[in-house]
Amino acid sequence: TPGSSTLNFPIGDTRANNVTASLASDGRLSAVFKGATGAKAHVIFDVTGYFRPGPEDAGYNPMTPVRILDSRAGTGIGLRGRFRNGIPRRLPVATFNGVPDGAVAITANLTVVGQTSAGYISVMTENDPMPTTSNLNVPKGDTRANGLTAKLAAGSIWLVFKGAKDSRTDLILDVTGYYLASGGGLQFIPLDPGRLMDTRTSILSGLAGKFRSSTPRRLDTDGHWGIPAGARAVTGNLTVTAQSTKGFVSATPTSDPAPSTSTINFPSGDTRANGIIAPLDGIGDQYFVYKTANLGPTTDLILDVTGYFK
Numbered sequence: 001t002p003g004s005s006t007l008n009f010p011i012g013d014t015r016a017n018n019v020t021a022s023l024a025s026d027g028r029l030s031a032v033f034k035g036a037t038g039a040k041a042h043v044i045f046d047v048t049g050y051f052r053p054g055p056e057d058a059g060y061n062p063m064t065p066v067r068i069l070d071s072r073a074g075t076g077i078g079l080r081g082r083f084r085n086g087i088p089r090r091l092p093v094a095t096f097n098g099v100p101d102g103a104v105a106i107t108a109n110l111t112v113v114g115q116t117s118a119g120y121i122s123v124m125t126e127n128d129p130m131p132t133t134s135n136l137n138v139p140k141g142d143t144r145a146n147g148l149t150a151k152l153a154a155g156s157i158w159l160v161f162k163g164a165k166d167s168r169t170d171l172i173l174d175v176t177g178y179y180l181a182s183g184g185g186l187q188f189i190p191l192d193p194g195r196l197m198d199t200r201t202s203i204l205s206g207l208a209g210k211f212r213s214s215t216p217r218r219l220d221t222d223g224h225w226g227i228p229a230g231a232r233a234v235t236g237n238l239t240v241t242a243q244s245t246k247g248f249v250s251a252t253p254t255s256d257p258a259p260s261t262s263t264i265n266f267p268s269g270d271t272r273a274n275g276i277i278a279p280l281d282g283i284g285d286q287y288f289v290y291k292t293a294n295l296g297p298t299t300d301l302i303l304d305v306t307g308y309f310k
Contacts, residue, residue: 018147020306061179062278109174109276110171111262112138123150196219197301198303234277237273247297248262249301251276257289
């Protein structure tokens, strides 16, 4: 009976989520499926990296989120034109948009939009049309996002969409930070998961009451659930629930009613989560905004924190 969640899903929907998780002293993780009585599910776990104590390994550098890929017509960001089934494409990352030469990995949010079939997307270090792991699973026509931590190879990543024959999709990638091999940057400190925000109740959260479209709200993080003063970024799981219409939510270090990047995309009525690595402002605060086509819609947000960078 855990007090936090990592992945929310309806019946029959293959769904993925980004996870940054602390390990037990013997190096183990535990997972539990909570559903209807007698319900069952398969779970797949693809590892992309690990943290060790001490400053000798790569250090993390959070960034104000920046969009480095948007393949949709008319945007011209990164790679132009739709991704075709089974054809990997290389995306240069280092030396662009604030990611320096020498970065060995990035944290980012990957969004798929306009896919013509169900399928999945893999982010890789090489040109591989048949990847054995996935970063984001999607049905047809559902704009869906997932956070990721991706290793770079020669400053680049490869992306491939795997779907039905002749299927296509657009991809969007918003970078939230990078790692330097020199150790320059922040260290990660894992935490037992704790619910920092739940707008459905004022008992567990500093924010109570629903978010309204285009109205940013500030969440104070330091001093709560083990996050100290001076933390520069947090890891966690952001969940949207009871949204009155489709849209997206952005987590940003400043108050922005019209952000240029997104953190989680969703239709109406689908409780949906996304694992995030989100930068904080200089005093330990974070801002969230719900964006829809019109003013007036509302939603509840939940944030379970799993660690921080300092």
